[in-house]
Amino acid sequence: MTSEPGFISRFVSARDGLKLHLRDYGPLEAPALPIICLPGFARTAADFHELALAFAQDDAKPRRVLALDYRGRGLSDYDRDWKNYDIRIELDDLMQVLVAMGVEQAVFVGTSRGGLLTMALAAARPAVIRGAVLNDVGPVIDARGLLRIRGYVGKLPMPRSFSEGAEILKRLSDQHFPVLSEAEWEVMARRTWTDRDGALRPDYDPQLMKVLEELDLETPLPVLWTYFDGLKAVPLLAIRGANSDLLAEKTLQDMAERHSDCEIYTAPGQGHAPLLGSNEMIRRIGKLIARAERRAA
Template sequence: MAQHQIRTVQCLSPSGLHRMAYKEWGDPKNPRVLVCVHGVTRVSDDFDNMATALCDRYRVVCPDVVGRGRSDRLQNPQHYQVPQYVSDMVTLLARLDAESVHWFGTSMGGLIGMGLASLKDSPVRKLVLNDVGPALNPAALARIGDYVGKDVRFATFDEAARYIRDISLPFGPHSEEEWRKLAADALKQDSDGKWILHYDPGLAVPIKATTPEMMQHAEAMLWMAYDAISCPTLLVRGAQSDLLTPEVAHAMTARGPKARLVEIPGVGHAPTFLREDQIAIVREFLLQ
């Protein structure tokens, strides 16, 4: 696997300062920057294979969104929301001295990318949205919300890995080695030697506080953001996704940046891009 470095950048929330960690691959002087951002309970290590495959062409930067992985936890969990994450990414791009970037975002990482790409004078020149859009199926959100914030602890890694596999089955078929990597990336040991999830359970606080009225307002705002995007956009959908419906995906091809849609058969929410056939979809779009 290609060499990478782990760095941190100091960011600001209304409650104070926090550090955001990021993995960096490739030549740090390469002006071609690809930022890859993970889903709500995942981490930067999800992109190890993609970064290895693309770091000959890009400086690949994969942050741990605050509250996950190697990054700090927020003092006030109510701030675990997209506007805070977009603000943190602006700080990260300033640290990188990146005037323009290509963006790959899975689920939550795609929402962050949409928020950033919609802004006037945005640095995002190409955008890949992995199984996410402005309108999200409430039943799927409820499924994800059901396990976010659970304070689960396991005596052995194998027991914890089975749990990760069970909640991640919509990712689609993977080898035993791939499942173990997906588990190892999302787990850590606590001071008692128990295996726990590698994120702040406080992520659930704003999710649980969301009302149907708030969801409607958020969806309207996200469509406004999507319609403001002007850069070339690729939308990848797991053909069996319960989060991004076919109707929303096709609407996204007809408005805003009129995303190019690619569906991956046999996969739900969300494609992991661990394998070369999936990585090739991104490579072709970004480098064409």
């Protein structure tokens, strides 16, 4: 366990002994409903820093926020077998973390793969979910987005500085995120690469690319409405980036029609996946949490 500004780094053993890292924000014994943050495929807990601080340090109602690094990402151990970067194993990892951290119920905020994990958790342990945010992911996934992600995971250039990294990301994704400032691109760079032995390296195991390379994007991807239906008992916020190539507008509308307590929001000027640290995103997620707490009251 180590402490950094705003959070404590904790480590939990997975079932196979691999060490999983998570950021623990806010009061340990806060009575308010905790939040569990689950990042995208090649992303880390750092993506939720602003969101986590906002809720953990709220003057009126501080709450505990846990943000997870999946195996092979961030400060979690890398797996010697890349085939273990599998959503079924990551689901078991998540359940081990929940038990170790004493979390019985929470609101889950899942970006991309994190949203898929949230839907999978609803099938495996529905009682633990009191509310959910699905950030740019749904039961139907657009293969175009996966094709684009496959084009850069494990293949990014090695920048000499974070400012150079920001330029790389901007060239790669500016058409999807035209509203980001130079400062925001640099924050993204600092959350994409990490300093290892004096050189910047991606903050994930490069072997992750093999998981994507195995996908057959010429055949239709599985449709996950059955898993989505597992969230029907809890309030839901579904977010889509206006420029997303992974979650179609029609799928977002279908989610709202299928779920009686699903609010939808399209983030202007953002692609896959929208950043969650803005005041507007924090406000909307706060409303979702309030709905979850009222429903249980």
